[in-house]
Amino acid sequence: MAVVEPTELLSLAVELVRKAAAGIAEQRAAAVTSIETKSSPTDPVTAADRAAEQLVVEGLAAARPGDLVLGEEGGFRPVGSEAAPDAVRWLLDPIDGTVNFVYGIPAYSVSLAAEVAGVVVAGVVRNVVTGEEWTAVRGEGAWRDGVRLRGSSETTLGGALVGTGFGYAPERRREQAEVLLRILPQIRDIRRIGSAALDLCAAAEGRVDAYFERGLNLWDRAAGGLIAEEAGLLVTGLRGEGPGEAMTLAAPPALHTLLDELLSPLHA
Ligand code: LIP
Numbered sequence: 001m002a003v004v005e006p007t008e009l010l011s012l013a014v015e016l017v018r019k020a021a022a023g024i025a026e027q028r029a030a031a032v033t034s035i036e037t038k039s040s041p042t043d044p045v046t047a048a049d050r051a052a053e054q055l056v057v058e059g060l061a062a063a064r065p066g067d068l069v070l071g072e073e074g075g076f077r078p079v080g081s082e083a084a085p086d087a088v089r090w091l092l093d094p095i096d097g098t099v100n101f102v103y104g105i106p107a108y109s110v111s112l113a114a115e116v117a118g119v120v121v122a123g124v125v126r127n128v129v130t131g132e133e134w135t136a137v138r139g140e141g142a143w144r145d146g147v148r149l150r151g152s153s154e155t156t157l158g159g160a161l162v163g164t165g166f167g168y169a170p171e172r173r174r175e176q177a178e179v180l181l182r183i184l185p186q187i188r189d190i191r192r193i194g195s196a197a198l199d200l201c202a203a204a205e206g207r208v209d210a211y212f213e214r215g216l217n218l219w220d221r222a223a224g225g226l227i228a229e230e231a232g233l234l235v236t237g238l239r240g241e242g243p244g245e246a247m248t249l250a251a252p253p254a255l256h257t258l259l260d261e262l263l264s265p266l267h268a
Helices: 006-031 047-063 098-103 170-186 196-204 218-230 253-266
Strands: 035-037 044-046 068-071 075-078 089-096 109-116 119-127 133-137 142-144 161-164 189-191 210-213 234-236 248-251
Touching: 006 047, 006 089, 006 098, 006 109, 006 119, 006 133, 044 047, 044 098, 047 068, 047 089, 047 109, 068 218, 089 098, 089 196, 089 218, 109 196, 109 218, 119 196, 119 218, 133 218, 142 196, 142 218, 161 170, 161 196, 170 189, 170 253, 196 210, 196 218, 196 248, 210 253, 218 234, 218 248, 234 253, 248 253
Parallel strands: 068 089, 161 189, 161 210
Antiparallel strands: 035 044, 068 075, 089 109, 109 119, 119 133, 133 142, 210 248, 234 248
């Protein structure tokens, strides 16, 4: 079994994410003229989402033909004709924050992570509009444009600025609104950025003190989750569970305990 160097995987990911981001920026004007929908009438997908995914997958196939990819638009498959026994699995969201992309709100990103033997070992998130780029290799810290990230030092709920997000299904949104009703009086304020990958990176560098969201897919949270962990945050579900569709909670240790205690009773 060939040894995979996470730093090499990161270099490949960064190269492809930059190309994809350039293509997305170029295509925006045209892409937003024909918008299709997926899980609900408010869950958009554009030609730019698909083109970016294809560009990254073709780049992966050229560099590592035996690998696998789980992409938001194309699902799980080999990047080439067939997967090798020691395939790396790539977790790709070609445009995270597609609603922001459609509306022209400068908060949408390309997110790509590399997973080896079930563990995410490298990840990059790039804001397509600002060009900000967050990266991490497991065990080697989290970085934004050469600056090491450490997360927030906030330790009180009342002082916590918390990021969150809402699903595309009206019933899910009603439940999420009820949770907000209960927690908003107890925290500093809420921020809804609209891209889980950017939310997790914001938490990694203390632009928010913590972030939580129910309903995330692996491609939404893989790269951002590693970046937040490498900045010293805990990235989990509730009540000791791992992060997943049920809940993703990212916070520095002290705040994490308080938010877990606050959110757990609200998510039976
Ligand atoms: C989005 C997530 C966001 C969530 C949205 C949506 P998409 O992903 O990044 O956190 O609140 O509902 O799921 O659909 O833009 O890739």
